[in-house]
Amino acid sequence: MAILHEKILLDRLYSAIGGAPVRIVLNGQEVGPTDTAPIATVHVQDRHTLLALLADSEVGFGDAYADGRIQVDGDLVRLLDVVYESMSQRSPRANWYARTFSKWLEWRQDNSIRGSRNNIHRHYDLGNDFYRLWLDREMVYTCAYFPEPHATLERAQTAKMDHVCRKLRLQPGERVVEAGCGWGSLALHMAREYGVAVKAFNVSREQIEFARLRAREEGLDGQVEYIEDDYRSVTGKFDVFVSVGMLEHVGKRHYQELGCVIHNSIGDSGRGFLHFIGRDHQAAFSRWIRKRVFPGAYIPTLCEALEVLEPRKFAVQDVENLRQHYAKTLEHWLERYEASRQQVVSMYDAAFFRSWQLYLAGSLAAFRKGSLQLFQVLFSGSKCAPIFWTRAPLYTESKAAVEKQKWTPVMS
């Protein structure tokens, strides 16, 4: 009887993942494609794990993969690719249990000032040594910009920082506020290469300490001030607002608040930049990632993100979708991460290693398939002088030539 039940449950699971070309095995029973070779084989350890998968495939799979109760034979990224693909064909409506759990997470992980601090601490304060294992040497933990697909990660992260500065047409002496500065590399880059003064905010203590040390080492601590505080505590007047990879942590219900912070900082005459992971349509963010990896995260559509800007009459000047560049960035990260298996396991444990491996592999699959997008949005206040006449100088002028123009805003 037990065996019969298991076969029925396996069939249900197989139909829940939309008949993706994957073989699933439990106690000698198996399901899988009949007309094509499977991409990978998923070994489920016991019936308990199978039931968890049926109750909530995201969290069930994530937790069981981390614990080793699920083992994958084959390429993990390709497995996730095909499962996302076939599940996206089906109704996106999660079951009752999954929806309720999602609501509960939203409430539990709300990004109030205190909530944000906890949420950010859980992810970004895992130890700089951990991130150093697989990020580039500048410790940039956001999508890179690869001038060519085969550029190195190091070069692509520098090119990304430059791309941001050039889009904003930073001018020497300008005052910039950065919300969510990570380990501080963009603030240093702006100060060093473009001669601006930066106030950079972040609630992650480990990141801020690391950033301050670097600023002192580079002799840029007069020009860059790192502040361990929430974006809602930003005060002062600035020419430019920048935020790279923070909107994901703000949470939809706080978008208007962020809009107010930006408006208080740069008024109607400033300009700004939001770089964030987005979606092409509204959908809930992975429950497993929110539970285990990124508490409080919400991934908006472009339209949802515009709730930050439109109520304050900020005009969008430019949007660029860098989805392919995030997939490429994640290929580099995942490769470096997997090569650091031993160190990660000795710092934490095998389950932690597998959790983060799944998170990186899942993100890579999501950017490849387009379930996640990366938007860079350049905007300006209603009384801001035009930033550029055409975008050509971003591509045709060397940095030296652009500097020679002294960054004078182009007027008609």
Add this chain to the structure above:
Amino acid sequence: MAILHEKILLDRLYSAIGGAPVRIVLNGQEVGPTDTAPIATVHVQDRHTLLALLADSEVGFGDAYADGRIQVDGDLVRLLDVVYESMSQRSPRANWYARTFSKWLEWRQDNSIRGSRNNIHRHYDLGNDFYRLWLDREMVYTCAYFPEPHATLERAQTAKMDHVCRKLRLQPGERVVEAGCGWGSLALHMAREYGVAVKAFNVSREQIEFARLRAREEGLDGQVEYIEDDYRSVTGKFDVFVSVGMLEHVGKRHYQELGCVIHNSIGDSGRGFLHFIGRDHQAAFSRWIRKRVFPGAYIPTLCEALEVLEPRKFAVQDVENLRQHYAKTLEHWLERYEASRQQVVSMYDAAFFRSWQLYLAGSLAAFRKGSLQLFQVLFSGSKCAPIFWTRAPLYTESKAAVEKQKWTPVMS
């Protein structure tokens, strides 16, 4: 007593326009700035006109300007500039009369299939001879793209058409559907320069007849088919959807319908382009323009426009704001239009000339000040191959070099 009343009414009007530096004169009474020279003087003919201005400043001013009951001494565009500017500082809430009138217009001018045909007919079927007086020789009646601010209008309209084609990376042999094709120049450009086959829709009879004639003259009628029909009647399968300057006429309540039409045409694997006048924040479109010039028009924010795309999982790849380019385009149109005063008056009458002069001048002021924006949005279906790796080739490669690549989509 009458004189006293007029002074009170003039004071109310002056406060309604936010104390803009403008002198207003009626029957020897006047109001205006005390601390600065006025930009221009507005002569109001009679008390009736003044009351109409107080009831609804937009429609009152527009109609009285057209009739000659209001005369302006000074630069009309600068006058509108400063009035927009100072009114934008005030509460944007229109009075009860204006709001009700706005709702009535919305209902009266709804863009149902029949309504659209009437609305479009009223604007675009004024006679090709009329438009020929002040548009470029290709008769492109949308924002141009000036590679440099001093390019000619002719060159800028060709550059705009090329910019659209290059953003879309059109490949020879592809099938393109165009919704709202004007006098047909973009469809011809795509066919002639990029070797695609185009089906172009428009409900304006005069425009379609003109376009068909041109296609025959150029020997492109095998490649370009002009269809006198509504965008909702588009059938067939295409690689690319293009619409330049039509979304303004669709009306907000029909955006999802447009999204369906696009999805039926290009499915999940196609790509598309929307070029439209937009706003940086939600606001009602000028009641006077809707009443007299553009019945049925609605100007969306970027977020509102995304209602066309996000429900169908179309991913935004690129947005460019060409507001300054529309101001420049309108400078050219207004100059040519004013130089054709005699011809326009003899075709219609002086009131018609002044209506359109006000519409062009008001649009120019609005794009200069940022109350109107121009968005170009490139998007792709959820299963579309990436369109480009970076935007650099748009700016660094000559057309010949780009063609040499044979438009192979770049893959990571």
